[in-house]
Amino acid sequence: MKFIDRTKIAVKAGDGGHGKSAFRHEKFIPKGGPSGGDGGKGADIIFVVDTNINTLLDFRYNRKFIGNNGGNGDIKNQFGRNAPDLIIKVPAGTIIKDEDTGEILADLTKEDDTAIICKGGRGGRGNARFSNSANRAPSFAELGEPGSSRKLVLELKVLADVGLVGYPSVGKSSLISSVSAARPQIAEYHFTTLNPILGVVRVGPEENFVMADLPGLIDGAAKGVGLGHDFLRHIERTKILIHVVDASGIEGRDPVEDFHKINNELSLYSDKLPKLPQILAANKIDLPEAQENLVRLRQLAQEKNLPFFEISAATKQGVDDLVKHAYTMLINYQEPEEEPVKMKVYDxxxxxxxxxxxxxxxxxxxxxxxxxxxxxxxxxxxxxxxxxxxxxxxxxxxxxxxxxxxxxxxxxxxxxxxxxxxxxxxx
Known part of the structure; x- marks a missing residue:
């Protein structure tokens, strides 16, 4: 299944039902008063998190959602029926934005998180509601209020405990496949991983965490180059980063320079990303070319005060120790204090x-x-x-x-x- 993490849709809430203009016509009451009932309320558009969904794929084929209209009012002061709300299910980690303004309308992260994005129109008032001492027999009624509508952008940010970052082909896919049941496509070319891949890493019988193999970064990613923002938006959800570098440098890259370039891209994208705890993992140490760079990488980790692990995803050397340390960091992880979200108040x-x-x-x-x-x-x-x-x-x-x-x-x-x-x- 293709992983879809961004899509655009249009939503419209239901219109309110029309009010009724009617008068009582009963036996022995030839000229009864106004008796037109109010229309019913239109359907709200409500987004709800469903943990059984993990992509936005369904929205690729269904891009328009329209709520039902409220029922019309009737004679004898009968009110129209309120339309049932239109529930739209999305995966956890979905951000809903207004396409025209870019405003974030909702950030849904937990099971059963709910957001009313468009309000249904109220029902029009029947003529009975307009009767007063000056006009005892009004003949008019209101039409239903139109429901609101919006064009939306849905963005999905992967919810993972640990995220793997690093340049393409440093071995992130090999690492996640060696520690979990995830089976990403692995080949000897750049950008093998084009979509985030989640794997559950089991440390013990009751001890596990979710690891995400995220698409590789390149220079200029913070400006949208390459996979750019499609990659970086997913990192924001992770608690810990494992920064994977190719210690062998067999592709002509310098792992120390790569480390600095990746962190520079993270800081350009968001102030929060450089503050995430990192583990430096030097991969491909089974190759002879790695020995020369390991000395420099150890020194780098010491300077940056980072946990450092020498691993080989291919032979699984050092991988268990890396996983156990990541789990220990997760146990001791404390959520950073964030400014409370400013809620809109209709004042x-x-x-x-x-x-x-x-x-x-x-x-x-x-x-x-x-x-x-x-x-x-x-x-x-x-x-x-x-x-x-x-x-x-x-x-x-x-x-x-x-x-x-x-x-x-x-x-x-x-x-x-x-x-x-x-x-x-x-x-």
Whole structure:
């Protein structure tokens, strides 16, 4: 199965059901009052972690998710049915971003983590809700509120205890295959591993941890060169890094220089990555060419105060000691303190911002009226109903939109756009 770790999808919550305009017509009550019920709420779009899923592959073939609309209101004050929420299952480690703004909407890391990404529209109010002392028999009802929609980017970051980092062909794939049941493709060419590979490493009967063989880094990875960001995003989830270098240098590379270059790429990508605990593992010590570089690598580990292990993934020499030490570090690992995530709170200031109405002009010179409150009013008004139209005109005047349009220089016959509605201005 191909590992998919980034994809784009579109989601739309359900629209609210329409309110009903109706009057009671019962025996002995020839002129009953208004009895139209409210519409039901549209479906929310909710993302939930499912530990039985480990890739985003399903989203490659299903890129659009639309929630059901709420039921319409009915006579005798019957409310429309609320639509069931649309649940979208994702693997643990999924980050959900708004494609247009890049804003992180949710970071789902644990089983049953949940995030409401789009809210369903509320149901329109039936005419019974508009009855008052001034108007005892309103004939209009609201349309359902449209559900919100977004274009999303889903990113999956591998959840592993230990991550293997290093240049291509230093032996990371060979190492994970020698200590776990993972069987990555292994060959004598660069970028054999194009996707993260997870393996469970068993240290004892009840002692194990998850190791990730991550795609090899190259110079410029932090800027997106090569596998770049596709690689680096996965490292952020790991607790400990095993930095694998090719001690033999048989491909003409200097393992000490490689160590510094890899760490430089990590620091360029994120301030957090250089702070992760590291183990330096000098691989391919079974080759004669390795002996000369081992002296320099031991000195490097001493200078950097890093645990140092000389191993051969091919012969398994030193591998057990490396695994046991990594497990000991995991037992003693302490999560770094992070700043609490700032949650968005819909407060009075936000409500006030939603009430702001702006008037602008588009490329064709038409006038555009924008603002959450007025756009919502337009979407929920049944303009085919005279009483509903009069109510809209009353609110329009109350919000002094005519004055705002005149300030912008509107003239008789100019076109005005509000959401999906277009009309000709008449003074």
């Amino acid at each position: 009075a200031a936000q409500k006030q911002a939603d009430e702001i109405i702006k008037v602008s002009r588009d490329m064709s010179g038409d006038f555009v009226v924008s603002g959450k409150s007025i756009e919502k009013l337009v979407a929920m008004t049944n303009f085919a109903n005279d009483e509903a139209l009069r109510r809209f005109q009353y609110i329009w005047r109350l919000k002094q939109i005519d004055a705002k349009l005149r300030d912008k220089g509107i003239k008789e016959g100019d076109l005005v756009h509000i959401g999906d509605m277009e009309f000709e201005f008449k003074d």
